[in-house]
Amino acid sequence: MKIALLGNPNTGKSSVFNMLTGMRQHVGNFPGVTVDKKTGIIEIGKEEHELVDFPGTYSLYPRSKDEEVVYTNLCDPKNEDYPDAVIVVVDASNLERNLLFFSQVYDLQIPIILALNMTDVAKRQNKEVKIEELQKLFPEATIIETIARVKLGKQQLLEAISSLKERKGHIFHKDITVASSLDISEQELDTSKRFTYLKEVIGSIEKVTKKEERQANRWDRILVHPVFGYLIFSIILLIIFQFIYVFASIPMDFIDGAFASLSQWMTDSLPEGVLTNLLTQGIIPGIGGIAIFVPQIALLFFFIAILEETGYLSRVVFIMDKLMRPFGLNGKSIVPLLSSVACAIPGIMSARTISDWKERLITILVAPLMSCSARIPVYTILIALVIPSKTVFGFMNLQGLVLFGLYGLGLFSALGVAIVLKWFIKSKDKGFLMLEMPSYKMPRWQNIGMVVVEKVKLFIWDAGKIILSISIILWALASYGPSGRIDDAVAKTEQSAKENNWSEDVKNQSIASVKLENSYIGILGKTIEPVIEPIGYDWKIGISLITSFAAREVFVGSMATIYAVGDDGEQNLPLIEKMRNEKRADGSPVFSLATGVSLMVFYVFAMQCMATLAVVKRETKTWKWPLIQVAYMGVLAYLGAWITFILLS
């Protein structure tokens, strides 16, 4: 049997979902929209039922494209996801508003269970729901009281599922009918009639013993305060970044090391050949490239889930909304943008909390302009190469200042591009806030754990397969060249190694270098030289630009291979030395100030990260947006680098 789980947002719907399905959950897609379809299995004895979690909505009528799934799936019996039964979670402390949605679903004549949740919260607010009266209003519904946060009511819900009441055509009110999803005026009439009737009967269902004098909550006074509000948010961000930046590097280094050793071990123990190379240079580093992001993603979503569960996130949105709006963004964009300073992947995934599609899309499209941690190795080596380490303005280090400037450039351009996109992206839905600010609660660790597991799984499966395929393609392009070309070059190098008595290290590094130079990627690097020459780069830089499409930090390793120096993985001193001494045909250094800074600017803008592209594809469910992103960022990168080069030459 297929059961749909519905309800208003903040009613504890996900707690009900977790309570009923346990760990047996699976995330897929609703066709045609960007909402994830979370399904789980309910076991009752030997029987298994499928529970589908629908997005939380305040009514049957869609307010955004994503909310359409509720209407299309429930109102069309031919739809493949049309349920055999529905469970509607109703917040007992907010009865009238929740019953609007319930009454609409009730009228659809699907066997229905009303899970009256949060009765404990209602009690604290001196509200009591009279179940018998509620039952009289909806005689064909099974009503179950639950407190899902503490797993109360699971057994009763399971029993209700096994003995569903048959629908015999009873509707909420004889004069009220569910409207079409397109007819706004009919929807207005329906909603208003339902509320009028509900207002008549609510007094008999709900007993309010003492009308609570509600004061602005003490916490709210501090958390939305003009000074303390922003201060507290900054401190929380600082703590989160500390974890993502610093502490995540421990497991990341471990993963990095583990995959490198695995690859090394395989190279040593497997027979030489194409398959071994594919495994050790393509597949294993590819999987490593996926695994390396897991600690940051897990940590970020751990924190975001806590902020969301406690109710704090909606306060952040509240104080940030006005600041973000001029840029076509939403108060909710702040988390994705700031997360992208660590890594755009979890950042873009966290944009999912933005319900307005246009605001979410703009956030996704500009997030990779924030300078992520993978750019640091590139910035560091280039700054060391062309920026002198001297003190300016009496106390600031010029190198540090340049690094700061690159971060600033990223942030500044993200906001600028957002303004431009705001004009270009058309949207039927007008952005709105109208956000329920849930009361503060202690987080439920089980719910948080589920969120983290779900996000990590999504990333590994959906983005992972694209990352892996591109890794393999890049490996093939870097390992193979037109027939005989690599072999000839290697033979020549071995010859000169013999003649000049090179050491084994020098010989191997030189061979690696000519192999790359004569591979398809090497040829590609040389082919694009006329294009990148105006911005100050030679074919060696061209090769590194192409290989670093896998991930920005690969730039450093590629440069080391081309310049035939060992990648010591730490200070890169031999590489910096070699790059500094590299001369052009006319005897001037390749890495002049102009070329170096132009390259930094290029890396600020360019979309050199296939993993991010894969995630954007996943989140927008089409290749259109990642391709637009590559294009606009590529144009920005080229123009920015070109202007920089001209100005500094």
Next chain:
Amino acid sequence: MESLLSNIKNGEQVIIRKLKDSIFKVKMMEMGLVEGKKLEVLFRAPFGDPIAIDVDGYTLSLRKDEAQLIIVDFQKASKA
């Protein structure tokens, strides 16, 4: 006396008289903003926008231009 919800000071209680016609009208009704509903303005964000109101015991945040669509009456001391 009637006014727009966007002009109501923090801590004041009002009753919704009417929602102006807009694409948000149904959405507002769904959030519980229906004629005759008592509201209390709770607090505002640092730049005076958005505002947070109490609707039947839950807190709703609204942008200022959304609040401008809601015509309210000041609550009388006793209402039948």
